[in-house]
Amino acid sequence: MPRARLGDQRNTVQKEAITAALAQSPGFVSAQDLHQRLNDDGNPVGLATVYRRLNALVDAGEADTIPVPGGQLFRACRPGGHHHHLVCEDCGNAVEIDPPSEDWLQDAAQRNGYTITRHLLEAFGRCADCTAA
Structure with missing residues (x-):
C-alpha cells in the first residue's frame, strides 16, 4: 500500500506541475512543447501524462483547446463563461x-x-x- 500512496503523491506533483506550467504559458501551447518545458525545468513527466492532464483540465472547464493542423493546442482559462x-x-x-x-x-x-x-x-x-x- 505505501507504494500506491507514493505513486499517487508523484501523480499529484506531476498534475500540479502541468497545471502550473499551462497557467504560466502566455497563449496556446502544444502538449509536446509543454512536456519539453517541464522536463527542461527539472520536472520529469511523461508525454502521455501531460496529454491526460491537459484533457482532464479541458473536461473540467479549466483549459481551452483548439484544433490546429497536426494536433491541438491548450490554454488555461477562467472557469465558467x-x-x-x-x-x-x-x-x-x-x-x-x-x-x-x-x-x-x-x-x-x-x-x-x-x-x-x-x-x-x-x-x-x-x-x-x-x-x-
Missing part, C-alpha cells in the same frame, strides 16, 4: 473576445432544423508583435 479567441498563428498568443451576437447562429440553426449543442469560434491571424517582426 463561454468565450472565443483571437489566436496568433506564429507565437500562440491569444486574447479572449466576445462576438457581437450569437443570435445569427441560433437563427441559422432554426432555419435549417438544427438544435445547437455546442460551437467553437476561434479567429486566427498574427498578433501585433509578430506582424512587426
Whole structure:
C-alpha cells in the first residue's frame, strides 16, 4: 500500500506541475512543447501524462483547446463563461473576445432544423508583435 500512496503523491506533483506550467504559458501551447518545458525545468513527466492532464483540465472547464493542423493546442482559462479567441498563428498568443451576437447562429440553426449543442469560434491571424517582426 505505501507504494500506491507514493505513486499517487508523484501523480499529484506531476498534475500540479502541468497545471502550473499551462497557467504560466502566455497563449496556446502544444502538449509536446509543454512536456519539453517541464522536463527542461527539472520536472520529469511523461508525454502521455501531460496529454491526460491537459484533457482532464479541458473536461473540467479549466483549459481551452483548439484544433490546429497536426494536433491541438491548450490554454488555461477562467472557469465558467463561454468565450472565443483571437489566436496568433506564429507565437500562440491569444486574447479572449466576445462576438457581437450569437443570435445569427441560433437563427441559422432554426432555419435549417438544427438544435445547437455546442460551437467553437476561434479567429486566427498574427498578433501585433509578430506582424512587426
